[in-house]
Amino acid sequence: MSNSNFTRRGLLKTSAMAGGALAMPTIYDGSVWADAHAGYLNAPTGSTVTLGFNVPQSGPYADEGADELRAYELAVEHLNGGGDGGMMNTFSSKALQGNGILGKKVEFVTGDTQTKSDAARASAKSMIEKDGAIMITGGSSSGVAVAVQGLCQEAGVIFMAGLTHSNDTTGKDKKANGFRHFFNGYMSAAALAPVLKARYGTDRTAYHLTADYTWGWTQQESIQAATEAMGWKTANNVLTPLATTDFSSYVAPVLNSGADVLVLNHYGGNMVNSLTSAVQFGLREKQVNGKNFEIVVPLYSRLMAKGAGENVKGIFGSTNWHWSLTDEGSKAFVKSFGEKYGFPPSQAAHTCYVQTMLYADAAERAGTFNPCGIAEALEGFKFDGLGNGETEYRAEDHQCFKDVLVVKGKDNPTSEFDLLEIVEITPRAQVEYAVDHPMFAGGELGKCNPGA
């Protein structure tokens, strides 16, 4: 029998000595680190790879954040071979095997962005520095998405944007390490304009109420440009502070302005309140210039429609995706999401799920987790079967181009989820724009940063 001196004191002594001997310094800000590892930040060394899901768990967009997190968990389950595989089966690229990513089991960490740029960056930083996350994804507002995208560019990891609709995310704030699947304000406007023209004619005067921050402005600018191009006039654009809850003082002047369409460039709780005020003021029953007064909400979400209740009936807007789509990808996604959670996914959940799949697929195709390799695999990547029809990740600005849905508040909803109906699927060609379009000009992608 060997004399193994396995006492507590002995163990402490040995481990202290071993610790001293093993105290081998590594520097990870320079070439030394790059040599020792695979040449990029947080290269996974074990049998697992860690993704960072950075979503709002508190604050105004907490509902969306919760739905995004559900989608991420579902995506991880599917990537690791659990569940029914969801959209992996309908995805046009067949690189994913259901054995994780590049054979490594997918693990994840979560954080709370609180819908604040600062908190979001702190949370993303802790994922990168502490948990070794190789990719950050999420976000439910453009401010946060732009802030975290900038951080990921500096740190050297990939950022897969969640719900962010501002033109700036892939416009003046675009970054080589950041990718957006969601559509943007310009696309909303381009998709909505023909539908509005068909329903309301070309002789209309619009009055804009706009949330007073970057997203609101880019959205308003886009809608104004698109509607004026088809002959509408713009009566006024009134900026409303973000914290406004009572919109009656903003709605009252609309009637005397001579406008016959009200455009609400609001999102989330803002939109719920402003739309409710407008309906309570009886705007929808009014006749102006011999025409029915109309209200338009350019960016819709199911969660918003739920908040506004009855008031959304018959009101037009646009959305990135809706669960009532009947293509194979959407059906597979709604089925596996519904089986796991008991209700259909929101568009935020959809875009987050798709972004995770796209990242995983790009890693498989590139054969590496190196952000530069993944960026290369995603740039110009054409795919199908993820719910939006044929889609392309444009290489020049990392924006996905795909069809956009124009939706209308349903007149006779059959359930609390069945609130929107699809009026038209605007084909991709109509919503596409040049990379140097003035609304997107000013930024540059820069070079991809592998962080080492």
Place this chain on the structure above:
Amino acid sequence: MLGLEKKDTSLLIIVAILTMCAPFILNPFPADSAMAQFNAGYPDLMQRFVIFGIFAIGFNILFGLTGYLSFGHAAFLGIGSYSAVWMFKLLGYNILPGIFLSVITSGLFALLIGYISLRRSGIYFSILTLAFAQMSFALAYSVLTPLTNGETGLQVYNSDPQYFHSDAMPNIPHLFGQEMQSTYTLDAGAWSFDFNTGYYLCALIMLGMFYIAIRIFRSPFGLMLKAIKTNQTRLNYTGLNPRPYTLAAFVISGMYAGLAGGLMASMDPLAGAERMQWTASGEVVLMTILGGAGTLIGPVLGAGFIKYFENIFSKINDTVLHQWFAFLPDGIEDFLIAIVHPFVGKGWHLTLGLMFMAIVIFLPGGLVEGGQKIASKFRGKKAKDDAPAASDTTPAE
């Protein structure tokens, strides 16, 4: 030493040792163990500990000494951050001009806001400062967007002038070429410790600020501030005008906040408007009260406490809970998770709120009083002996 009493010297030395060894102290668990969840020794959080420490030390000079409760201190933090980022945009990534300007501008704003707000005391003063801070927030969030980049936050773009920037210099914040991000990782067996340049810079600055705070506390000026807190009416009757003193304290603490803001921007070159929101102002009040208002070390402890909760507890999700309780039978596991769930992850506010209530009720002097009680237990004295010290720390109404 350094013109300090023996007791203060030893306090300063203790703080110095704690901050310098923080990478070890904050990473007590091996990197691969389940407890690694509670490690706080990664660069970003360590930087936050000391930066918010500076913020809280400065706030304590106003609140702890004069008893004037400012509810708008975050405005100075934000102003400091914006100044620093503008320096990065215009001059280049060396952090010195940014930090310098952030202290100056926040000092000027503090002079302006203080001059107006200090015409009132008590709750009226609090409301005035709160109003100014919310005004700054609203301005930064939308009205002044060309200056602050609004909701998105002010960032440095490649197209910015950066007059003193050359290609040889790092493209991230640095101090004469020393990158703030650069981290030296020491792997000692299962443990791993991060030594970050930015952290050590912030820690040294915090030590300097801590030293200045001690000097202010022990100076005749500090005594005058304490007199204002104790009985301002009586001070008026003795023929002294307290306002210059309170204004000086307000400006000093505003400059501390500006410095903290400048350092935050230097560690992470983005300035968001949320930094000025009233919740951020409330946070520093919580930090100070939690740690012990009017004490020297208290605010730093409070800052660490709150930041730890914000960053560590908020990341414990159900998956982590399942890992912890996996050894238990299914029924009990789910039951325990259901109990713990509301208090972690997104419920970290709830936990923090409960802790705050407990501390305010049972330890009115904050964490410092708790420490004193424990220390006196060890020394075998009665807790009564600490009564004078404790009364010293009671915040003014």
